[in-house]
Amino acid sequence: MPTQGALFLEKAKGNFILQQRDIPTAPAGEILVKIHATALNPIDWQLQKYAFFLKDYPAILGTDIAGEVEAVGKGVTEFKKGDRMVSLRTTAHHFSSTLSFQNIKLQRLIPDSISFDQAATIPVAFLAAVTGLFGENLKGIGAGLNPNVDWPAPQQTGQTIFVIGGSTSVGQYVIQLAKFLGFTNIIAYASQKHHSYLAELGATGFIDRAAVPLDRLDTAVSGPVEIVFDCVSSVEAQEVAPKIVSPEGAAISVNEDERSEEAKAKDKTFFAVFATSFAAGHEVFGERLWAKVERLLEERVIQPNRLEVVPGGLRGVLPGLKRLENNMVSGYKLVVHPQETE
Ligand SMILES: NC(=O)c1ccc[n+]([C@@H]2O[C@H](COP(=O)([O-])OP(=O)(O)OC[C@H]3O[C@@H](n4cnc5c(N)ncnc54)[C@H](OP(=O)(O)O)[C@@H]3O)[C@@H](O)[C@H]2O)c1
Structure with missing residues (x-):
């Protein structure tokens, strides 16, 4: 053998x-x-x-x-x-x-x-991003912004998404998918050296990581924010995300909820994403999604x-x-x- x-x-x-x-x-x-x-x-x-x-x-x-x-x-x-x-x-x-x-x-x-x-x-980084944004919200998989993986995607015109950790691998896919979803404002929290590349991917505004500490990020954000996507996953990031998001919006994290009980008690919609197409409840969305991956790449929706x-x-x-x-x-x-x- x-x-x-x-x-x-x-x-x-x-x-x-x-x-x-x-x-x-x-x-x-x-x-x-x-x-x-x-x-x-x-x-x-x-x-x-x-x-x-x-x-x-x-x-x-x-x-x-x-x-x-x-x-x-x-x-x-x-x-x-x-x-x-x-x-x-x-x-x-x-x-x-x-x-x-x-x-x-x-x-x-x-x-x-x-x-x-x-x-x-x-695979995994893209899947975390797309599941969190597109996945069916009724099943707690994602924010439900494109559960059928429609093309073109339903547009989030006039809305704002804030990406904590825009330069992470996951964050780069979140930015590109946010552009596909038609968000008007795509704000990335990332080191300044990454800003021009993230702008090429679709980011429209930035907060420099060196200028504002993570746990004070809410003080640097103004206006309604419909989605906050935490791609860093520290407790600080998880605790600040719901402070930034509007009451009717959703805070998404790449990690299990590790916030203090006090922070959880003040909760707005907060959920952890699981980058899988195999786990229970994920299969239907997974099959719809993977049927479109080749086209997403061919048409350079995601790089x-x-x-x-x-x-x-x-x-x-x-x-x-x-x-x-x-x-x-x-x-x-x-x-x-x-x-x-x-
Ligand atoms: N839930 C799931 O199924 C799932 C799936 C995939 C990934 N994840 C998790 O998602 C997280 C990100 O994964 P990844 O592969 O995307 O990471 P990665 O690309 O390896 O992350 C490195 C990047 O993180 C940035 N960064 C680190 N701390 C930061 C902070 N405080 N604020 C802003 N940016 C910061 C760094 O920015 P600088 O360039 O400025 O240093 C660097 O560019 C990991 O915790 C991973 O375990 C979860």
């Missing part, structure tokens, strides 16, 4: 170790994908450090991949060998060279104009994040995650090429 290198998290809060594992075949209904690029996300170091979510060890982490269909299982008609595709997070993980997928409805082809590296920057390729294949994952954890990645995504592991 041919083998491949894969990066395992050996036990809860343990070390990452590089080991060989069998290359899977594609069973009926599944596809086998040769991974060309996988992106690093904060969740990867958070899973190692805090040991939440994972139950079975050793575990292979990683959530975002882009690659090429290597083989298709019996009965698969949607894909053929050689197709270029991107995948969002699945229950299988991606710090390895090949992968088989169980839910092929949630994989998408990528246009030729998008490289594998660029495509790998999309992938800027990126840096970390050298060393899978051996680059750990140093890359350390940089993410230590806030040493500013406005771009780290991408790894598993096939370059020596």
Whole structure:
């Protein structure tokens, strides 16, 4: 049986170790994908450090991949060998060279104009942004601004969205989707060095991160704000978001609600987004959404994040995650090429 290198998290809060594992075949209904690029996300170091979510060890982490269909299982008609595709997070993980997928409805082809590296920057960060903004509000998935993923999107003319952490990977997708949704004012809280790039993505106004501390952000914002999207996820960000948002608006956070009981008691609409198309309640929106991803890319509604390729294949994952954890990645995504592991 041919083998491949894969990066395992050996036990809860343990070390990452590089080991060989069998290359899977594609069973009926599944596809086998040769991974060309996988992106690093904060969740990867958070899973190692805090040991939440994972139950079975050793575990292979990683959530975002882009690659090429290597083989298709019996009965698969949607894909053929050689197709270029991107995948969002699945229950299988991606710090390895090949992968088989169980839910092929949630994989998408990528246009030729998008490289594998660029495509790998999309899945989890984009999904957090689009689920939070578009997802059905009745089911508590999102703000309900485009639950059917209509094209063109229902327009939020005259409305304001405030993005805390505009330069984060998630924030960059929030800004682009806010433009698609027709928000008149798209205000980003971010370091000044990012402002011109975020303006290219669609931001219309800025608050410099160095000029106003996060916990005083509400004092710097005037006028009604219909949506606040916290992409930083600290307690300060979560506590200030509802102070900025209008009474009828919604504050969205990329993290579980960690505010004090006192802050929660004064609540306006506040919810945490979960970047998944698999969890209960998310499937219908997920299928509608992923059917449109290729078009969103082709028509440049969303541009992938800027990126840096970390050298060393899978051996680059750990140093890359350390940089993410230590806030040493500013406005771009780290991408790894598993096939370059020596
Ligand atoms: N709920 C979900 O399912 C889900 C999905 C995806 C991500 N997340 C979470 O979302 C958060 C963002 O993830 P990401 O991948 O987008 O992060 P990222 O791109 O790695 O974030 C780095 C950026 O954060 C900015 N930043 C850090 N602290 C800030 C602050 N106080 N104010 C403004 N900007 C600040 C930095 O700005 P400078 O350039 O100024 O240093 C840097 O550009 C993480 O906590 C992640 O775990 C959650």
